[in-house]
Amino acid sequence: MSDPSRLEIEALAKIMDELDYYHLLNVERDVSTRDLKLAYYKNSRIYHPDANRNLDAAIQERCHEISKCMTEAYCVLRDPRKRAAYDSQLESGDGLRIQLAAARAAHAKNDAERRTGTTPQGKQFLLKAEDEVRRDNIPGAIQNLQMALTFEPGNDGFKELLEELRKKQKS
Amino acid sequence: MADLAIGIDLGTSNSCVAIMRNGKIDVLSNAFGEKTTASVVAFHEDGSITVGNAARANIIHDPCYTVSSAKRLIGRYHFSEEVRKAQAICSYEIAEGPNHGVRIHVRDEDFSLPEISAMVLREMKQVAEARLNVEVTKAVITVPAYFNDNQRQATKDAGQIAGLEVLRILNEPTAAALAYGFGKGLEQKVAVYDLGGGTFDISVLEIGQDVFEVLATCGDTFLGGDDFDDRILDLLADEFVVKEGINPRNDPYALEKLKVAAEAAKRGLSVEDEVEIRIPDVLVGDDGETRSLERTITTEQFGELVQDLVVRTFKVCDEALQQADLTVRDLDGIILVGGPTRLPIIRNAVKAYFQRDPQADVDPDEVVAMGAAIHAASLISVEQEAYLLDVTPLDLRIGVAGGQAEAIIERNTPVPIEQSRKFTPFKDFQESVKLKVYQGDSRQSDQNELLGQFEFSGFEPGPRSTTSIEVCFEINADGIVNVIARDPKSGQQASTEITLSSGLSATEMDKILARDRSADIKQAEIGPEDLDEPSFATPMSEDGEAELPQDDNLELAKDGDLELAADGDLDDFDDINEDELMALASEIDSDPNAISVGDAMEATDDVVPLEIDIADQEEPEGPAIGKLDLKTVAIAPELPTAPGADVDPDASMTMDPPETSAAPKVKEDLFDLSDDVNLCEDRDAEE
Numbered sequence: 007m008s009d010p011s012r013l014e015i016e017a018l019a020k021i022m023d024e025l026d027y028y029h030l031l032n033v034e035r036d037v038s039t040r041d042l043k044l045a046y047y048k049n050s051r052i053y054h055p056d057a058n059r060n061l062d063a064a065i066q067e068r069c070h071e072i073s074k075c076m077t078e079a080y081c082v083l084r085d086p087r088k089r090a091a092y093d094s095q096l097e098s099g100d101g102l103r104i105q106l107a108a109a110r111a112a113h114a115k116n117d118a119e120r121r122t123g124t125t126p127q128g129k130q131f132l133l134k135a136e137d138e139v140r141r142d143n144i145p146g147a148i149q150n151l152q153m154a155l156t157f158e159p160g161n162d163g164f165k166e167l168l169e170e171l172r173k174k175q176k177s
Numbered sequence: 178m179a180d181l182a183i184g185i186d187l188g189t190s191n192s193c194v195a196i197m198r199n200g201k202i203d204v205l206s207n208a209f210g211e212k213t214t215a216s217v218v219a220f221h222e223d224g225s226i227t228v229g230n231a232a233r234a235n236i237i238h239d240p241c242y243t244v245s246s247a248k249r250l251i252g253r254y255h256f257s258e259e260v261r262k263a264q265a266i267c268s269y270e271i272a273e274g275p276n277h278g279v280r281i282h283v284r285d286e287d288f289s290l291p292e293i294s295a296m297v298l299r300e301m302k303q304v305a306e307a308r309l310n311v312e313v314t315k316a317v318i319t320v321p322a323y324f325n326d327n328q329r330q331a332t333k334d335a336g337q338i339a340g341l342e343v344l345r346i347l348n349e350p351t352a353a354a355l356a357y358g359f360g361k362g363l364e365q366k367v368a369v370y371d372l373g374g375g376t377f378d379i380s381v382l383e384i385g386q387d388v389f390e391v392l393a394t395c396g397d398t399f400l401g402g403d404d405f406d407d408r409i410l411d412l413l414a415d416e417f418v419v420k421e422g423i424n425p426r427n428d429p430y431a432l433e434k435l436k437v438a439a440e441a442a443k444r445g446l447s448v449e450d451e452v453e454i455r456i457p458d459v460l461v462g463d464d465g466e467t468r469s470l471e472r473t474i475t476t477e478q479f480g481e482l483v484q485d486l487v488v489r490t491f492k493v494c495d496e497a498l499q500q501a502d503l504t505v506r507d508l509d510g511i512i513l514v515g516g517p518t519r520l521p522i523i524r525n526a527v528k529a530y531f532q533r534d535p536q537a538d539v540d541p542d543e544v545v546a547m548g549a550a551i552h553a554a555s556l557i558s559v560e561q562e563a564y565l566l567d568v569t570p571l572d573l574r575i576g577v578a579g580g581q582a583e584a585i586i587e588r589n590t591p592v593p594i595e596q597s598r599k600f601t602p603f604k605d606f607q608e609s610v611k612l613k614v615y616q617g618d619s620r621q622s623d624q625n626e627l628l629g630q631f632e633f634s635g636f637e638p639g640p641r642s643t644t645s646i647e648v649c650f651e652i653n654a655d656g657i658v659n660v661i662a663r664d665p666k667s668g669q670q671a672s673t674e675i676t677l678s679s680g681l682s683a684t685e686m687d688k689i690l691a692r693d694r695s696a697d698i699k700q701a702e703i704g705p706e707d708l709d710e711p712s713f714a715t716p717m718s719e720d721g722e723a724e725l726p727q728d729d730n731l732e733l734a735k736d737g738d739l740e741l742a743a744d745g746d747l748d749d750f751d752d753i754n755e756d757e758l759m760a761l762a763s764e765i766d767s768d769p770n771a772i773s774v775g776d777a778m779e780a781t782d783d784v785v786p787l788e789i790d791i792a793d794q795e796e797p798e799g800p801a802i803g804k805l806d807l808k809t810v811a812i813a814p815e816l817p818t819a820p821g822a823d824v825d826p827d828a829s830m831t832m833d834p835p836e837t838s839a840a841p842k843v844k845e846d847l848f849d850l851s852d853d854v855n856l857c858e859d860r861d862a863e864e
Contacts, residue, residue: 043383043390046566047385047388047390048386050388050564051564054654055593055654056555059556070593070653073593073654074594077592077593077594078595080591081590081591105597106586106590
């Protein structure tokens with residue numbers, strides 16, 4: 007293996023801890039799954055332990071560390087749900103790395119919140135709306151859901167449900 | 178002299194060796210001119226040992242001292258289900274060794290499974306050396322993708338005992354895909370359907386830019402060609418019991434005769450529509466009369482016997498496609514691997530399931546060794562030509578309360594990978610903690626393979642509110658598991674490659690290497706007789722015709738019609754995971770404080786009892802299973818050795834972790850370590 011790649015490895019190993027997953031894999035924030043995969047392949051050719059067996063143990067160890075981190079990055083970014091959890095972590099400045107299980111859990115939690123609401127009032131009006139649906143009172147349900155949305159204007163789960171109810175009302 | 182490295186497909190029934198030189202792949206044939214060699218070892222009365230097809234011919238004469246299908250037992254605990262199954266059907270003696278390991282007892286000597294497999298590997302090494310005329314010391318050895326860490330380690334040990342430097346333990350389906358796609362510049366998604374003698378694997382790969390990325394691997398280690406033989410064997414034995422009133426299973430010689438007949442019949446059915454089995458002398462009854470057996474089996478009858486086995490393979494395929502997020506329409510090719518895939522019933526069913534013809538240009542018996550040879554050559558060459566990005570086939574788990582196991586690294590996660598979790602001790606000033614590491618797909622810890630128990634005392638005892646232990650789970654590019662426990666505060670850490678807990682200790686390994694039995698292995702003497710009389714299990718000849726046994730005790734006749742369609746019910750797939758999730762979800766709804774098991778991540782503020790027990794000094798040692806010797810290494814606190822080690826130790830305990838370092842922060846999932854499995858609390862520093 008040529009010297010340039012040794013330099014590349016050493017340089018990346020040095021700054022690896024300061025890079026987010028996008029920078030680590032050298033992709034844009036809006037990278038498509040396809041391009042992400044190609045970037046991962048390209049990086050593997052340089053940093054995979056198999057590519058550097060002929061270098062000394064210290065460099066191999068660095069490759070191993072880089073590879074493990076790149077695998078983690080790839081696993082998070084290729085999964086839209088984990089990626090969403092990671093993006094929100096980045097936005098809130100909560101660190102550059104996320105454990106896979108934590109990403110999965112964060113998404114599951116967001117999902118649950120989307121379904122049940124995050125504020126007591128939101129939750130309550132959602133429950134009322136669901137009651138009205140059971141009674142076949144769609145307009146009543148819509149009213150309650152609109153109330154829920156005034157407490158949680160950003161809740162996509164509520165919006166989706168409202169959209170559904172409106173369709174139902176029309177038909 | 179250029180470095181040479183071979184690829185060995187160490188199979189349950191047959192092994193195969195290949196080499197790649199100057200871009201050309203050769204499957205190396207043995208002294209008999211056969212490209213596959215039986216994975217059978219025979220121990221003779223005079224102390225000599227034979228390996229290979231000659232040994233297989235010995236089975237019916239000397240069933241108690243002829244060891245076959247050792248791969249089914251390698252890396253397993255003596256108490257495991259598979260060992261019980263093998264005991265019921267194997268004539269050789271399966272004994273219990275140290276640490277609940279398995280030993281084969283032959284002629285007053287105990288052999289570990291790695292030793293038996295080493296004899297087969299050494300045979301393959303010699304086959305290669307005889308062909309190449311040079312010593313060969315490096316090899317890539319393949320294993321079923323679904324092998325767990327214990328089985329991989331044991332296989333690696335076998336290679337070492339055989340005098341080989343094992344460059345890589347490679348997954349069989351990955352090897353097959355490599356052989357199929359190497360150097361062709363393909364952009365494809367392929368499925369590898371690998372039905373071996375003892376295991377079934379399905380892998381879905383994406384090939385592009387000479388990178389072979391495994392998208393998903395699923396398998397069943399309890400399903401293989403041997404099970405097909407067993408179905409015929411059971412039929413023959415049961416009918417014999419009814420007719421003669423004697424159970425042939427109780428007579429090792431009779432059992433071997435039936436087994437050989439069953440396997441020959443199966444092979445016959447891969448080319449004929451009907452086979453006739455005749456064994457004139459199954460056994461001699463108490464009355465001194467010789468009992469015989471005659472029966473015809475048609476493809477249809479065989480199909481009925483094995484229908485459920487075939488269907489089972491497709492349930493695994495469903496799972497793999499789902500994990501890869503693909504449908505059969507997304508696939509560009511199907512590669513068949515393993516002798517049993519020659520069976521028309523399998524070929525037809527595969528065609529029906531995948532809605533396309535499987536690749537015809539790939540030899541199912543040789544393709545894995547060829548792929549291993551390609552990878553071996555690539556691993557010793559300067560310029561890499563193909564990259565394998567493999568996945569871990571099984572969840573890596575840690576034991577939690579209620580006999581459950583929580584996944585830390587999920588299956589089908591690419592390797593190499595490292596994931597870590599933080600724990601706190603249960604008591605103030607607790608001195609050591611014990612963790613149990615499992616591999617497997619079940620939330621029930623006892624249904625997973627226990628890789629080892631991990632005891633860590635290298636942390637500074639203190640109030641639990643300020644004490645945390647970080648446990649790192651790593652799977653390297655070899656698929657081998659490493660676990661490191663460390664105290665982020667002191668930097669003290671204990672690390673271990675989870676050494677095969679049912680396997681060989683370093684001392685045992687040294688002993689084995691010292692008592693080199695290779696001198697006792699008789700080299701195959703090739704005489705005209707040997708060549709004229711192929712043993713029972715002769716490999717297929719070039720044109721795909723089975724060379725059937727020429728023994729007058731066993732005749733196979735052909736006749737009839739062949740048809741066997743795929744089951745219409747193939748695509749029904751029980752989505753267990755989803756059901757479990759639903760159940761879990763309702764649990765969360767009903768009682769937010771009663772959540773346990775595996776849900777620690779999903780509901781971090783809830784109680785998560787853990788089955789991680791404290792090793793109190795005065796407490797007697799638990800069962801010795803998987804007891805690990807840990808080297809405790811003191812490391813200067815200012816020199817953390819892995820990413821995440823330099824996380825502020827206090828962060829785990831505070832509500833709002835201070836961002837003190839520029840280093841990336843590892844998300845922490847905190848578990849308390851408890852000696853009372855039902856009284857642990859889970860805390861999340863983020864909450």
